[in-house]
Amino acid sequence: MTSGLIDLDRLQADIESDRARYAAAQPFPHIVLDDVLTDAAFDECVREFPATDDSFWRGYLHVNETKYSNTAPDTWGPTLAGVAKEFCGPDFIAWLEQITGIQGLMPDWSMDGGGLHQTLRGGHLNIHADFSTHHVHQNWARRVNILLYLNEEWRDEWGGHLELWDKAMTAKQGTVTPKGNRMLVFTTSLDSFHGHPDPLTCPPGMARRSLALYFFTEEESAVRKSTNYRARPEDGAKKVAIWADRNVVAAYDVVKRRLGISDERVQQVLGWVARRRRSG
Numbered sequence: 001m002t003s004g005l006i007d008l009d010r011l012q013a014d015i016e017s018d019r020a021r022y023a024a025a026q027p028f029p030h031i032v033l034d035d036v037l038t039d040a041a042f043d044e045c046v047r048e049f050p051a052t053d054d055s056f057w058r059g060y061l062h063v064n065e066t067k068y069s070n071t072a073p074d075t076w077g078p079t080l081a082g083v084a085k086e087f088c089g090p091d092f093i094a095w096l097e098q099i100t101g102i103q104g105l106m107p108d109w110s111m112d113g114g115g116l117h118q119t120l121r122g123g124h125l126n127i128h129a130d131f132s133t134h135h136v137h138q139n140w141a142r143r144v145n146i147l148l149y150l151n152e153e154w155r156d157e158w159g160g161h162l163e164l165w166d167k168a169m170t171a172k173q174g175t176v177t178p179k180g181n182r183m184l185v186f187t188t189s190l191d192s193f194h195g196h197p198d199p200l201t202c203p204p205g206m207a208r209r210s211l212a213l214y215f216f217t218e219e220e221s222a223v224r225k226s227t228n229y230r231a232r233p234e235d236g237a238k239k240v241a242i243w244a245d246r247n248v249v250a251a252y253d254v255v256k257r258r259l260g261i262s263d264e265r266v267q268q269v270l271g272w273v274a275r276r277r278r279s280g
Contacts, residue, residue, distance in 0.1 A: 159196065
């Protein structure tokens with residue numbers, strides 16, 4: 001098995017031990033792998049990654065998250081788009097099914113909730129379990145997430161470590177540093193809680209950067225749940241705001257599904273809600 005951009009030969013070489021590590025990982029099945037892209041591909045992805053002020057970024061700006069996404073691969077550089085295509089290709093999906101033990105995985109080139117992500121200084125993403133079905137193909141159950149970090153440099157003191165929490169939200173059981181060319185793969189469930197809730201302290205003009213892709217299986221009756229944001233025990237007074245914002249997001253998620261409202265329109269409304277909260 002060979003690949004031009006993803007080092008699938010190396011990934012396949014450790015498949016047996018990685019499959020065991022994935023299944024045994026706590027608090028939910030996952031694995032962290034480094035040097036996933038070839039060195040040349042990673043360097044080119046870093047070079048092609050859109051600038052922080054690129055016009056194609058769309059903001060998710062509300063209480064529970066302040067990040068930006070670009071879900072249009074036709075606006076990306078050729079190497080970034082090529083990496084995404086390889087992740088959606090049959091060779092990588094075959095490896096993903098072996099690692100996770102989940103058969104029949106389907107990629108999503110529409111990037112529903114995925115694509116390129118950036119979080120700027122001061123940004124955050126509260127602990128959450130992801131939405132459970134595709135917004136257009138509602139019989140597609142979301143089963144696996146991959147996050148590939150595309151930071152040329154990332155220092156521990158800047159924060160942004162992805163926290164992995166137990167089902168009861170009583171204890172953090174793992175962290176993932178967003179080191180460049182590091183990939184996190186994990187099984188999506190109604191209680192696979194993760195996030196980086198503390199504001200980033202990276203220098204102005206820098207961003208925590210990643211490529212996110214989600215994989216689905218087709219089900220007769222997929223359980224539909226919106227993103228479930230949760231407070232940590234130490235979040236104190238913020239717990240009420242996290243709960244209230246979660247309900248607002250859930251309401252707009254229902255509207256989005258039923259009326260076919262675009263992500264861009266929902267983001268505009270959420271941005272308006274955030275501005276109203278700040279001005280109040």
